[in-house]
Amino acid sequence: MTRELYDLCGIDERLRFSPYCWRARYALAHKGLDVQTRPWRFSEKEALAFSGQGQVPVLVDGDEVVHDSYEIMRYLDRAYPESPLLGEGPAEARARFFKHYAERSLAPAILRTVVMDLFNAIHPDDRAYFRETREARLGCSFEEFHSPAKGLSQLDTALAPLRGRLEEADFLDGDAPGGADYLVFGFFMWAHCVSSADLVSNADPVYAWRERMLDLYDGLGREALRVTDIEGAYR
Structure with missing residues (x-):
C-alpha cells in the first residue's frame, strides 16, 4: 500500500x-x-x-x-527503528526542547517578519478562515502584527543558542542531521517557501546550516516550489 x-x-x-x-x-x-x-x-x-x-x-x-x-x-x-530520529529517554526529552524552542521562540519572530507574504501565499478560498483564526490567536490584525524590523530583531536574539551549537557542529544533532534539525528547520522552510525575506546573513552559522539542510535528500528543500516561482503571485 x-x-x-x-x-x-x-x-x-x-x-x-x-x-x-x-x-x-x-x-x-x-x-x-x-x-x-x-x-x-x-x-x-x-x-x-x-x-x-x-x-x-x-x-x-x-x-x-x-x-x-x-x-x-x-x-x-x-x-522503523533504524536511523532514529528522536531516540528514547533523555534523548527524546532533548528533542522535545527543540520542538518547543522552535514553536515558541523562532516561529513568532518569523511570523512577524513574513505574515503578509504568508497570507498572500494562501489559496484565496482559505484566506478568510486563515485571517479569522490566526488574528484571533494574535489578538490583532495581520497588518498590525506585521513588522519585519521587529521580527528580525526578535529572531536574531532567539537564534543565539542555535548559533552556539552550529559553531561546534554542522548539524544540531552533530555530524549528521537528526530529529532536532528537522524540528527547527521546518520553520525555516515555512519562510523559504512563502517569502523572499532574508532571515539571517550569509556570515551567520545558521545560514550555512540552512543551506546544508536545503541540500539534504537530493535537494528536498531546495527543489521545493516557492511563491516567488509562481508568476504574478509574489508582490
Missing part, C-alpha cells in the same frame, strides 16, 4: 509551506521511506475526517493513521 502524507498547499497545489508538514517530510526522508504527498487546504476539513481531527500533517502508513508532526516522528521511530 502506498504511504501517504496529507500536506498543506497554497495558491498553487505544488506550493507546500507548512512547517509541521516539512518536519514530517524530512523525517520520512531521513528514514529512507517513500511517500506520496496529498495536497490539502484549510477548507477541506472533511478530507481529514478519517483521522479524527482537522489538521495536517496526517500520515497514512498501511492501517496506521498518525497526525501531528512530533507524533509522526515518534511513530516512525517505533515502526
Whole structure:
C-alpha cells in the first residue's frame, strides 16, 4: 500500500509551506521511506475526517493513521527503528526542547517578519478562515502584527543558542542531521517557501546550516516550489 502524507498547499497545489508538514517530510526522508504527498487546504476539513481531527500533517502508513508532526516522528521511530530520529529517554526529552524552542521562540519572530507574504501565499478560498483564526490567536490584525524590523530583531536574539551549537557542529544533532534539525528547520522552510525575506546573513552559522539542510535528500528543500516561482503571485 502506498504511504501517504496529507500536506498543506497554497495558491498553487505544488506550493507546500507548512512547517509541521516539512518536519514530517524530512523525517520520512531521513528514514529512507517513500511517500506520496496529498495536497490539502484549510477548507477541506472533511478530507481529514478519517483521522479524527482537522489538521495536517496526517500520515497514512498501511492501517496506521498518525497526525501531528512530533507524533509522526515518534511513530516512525517505533515502526522503523533504524536511523532514529528522536531516540528514547533523555534523548527524546532533548528533542522535545527543540520542538518547543522552535514553536515558541523562532516561529513568532518569523511570523512577524513574513505574515503578509504568508497570507498572500494562501489559496484565496482559505484566506478568510486563515485571517479569522490566526488574528484571533494574535489578538490583532495581520497588518498590525506585521513588522519585519521587529521580527528580525526578535529572531536574531532567539537564534543565539542555535548559533552556539552550529559553531561546534554542522548539524544540531552533530555530524549528521537528526530529529532536532528537522524540528527547527521546518520553520525555516515555512519562510523559504512563502517569502523572499532574508532571515539571517550569509556570515551567520545558521545560514550555512540552512543551506546544508536545503541540500539534504537530493535537494528536498531546495527543489521545493516557492511563491516567488509562481508568476504574478509574489508582490
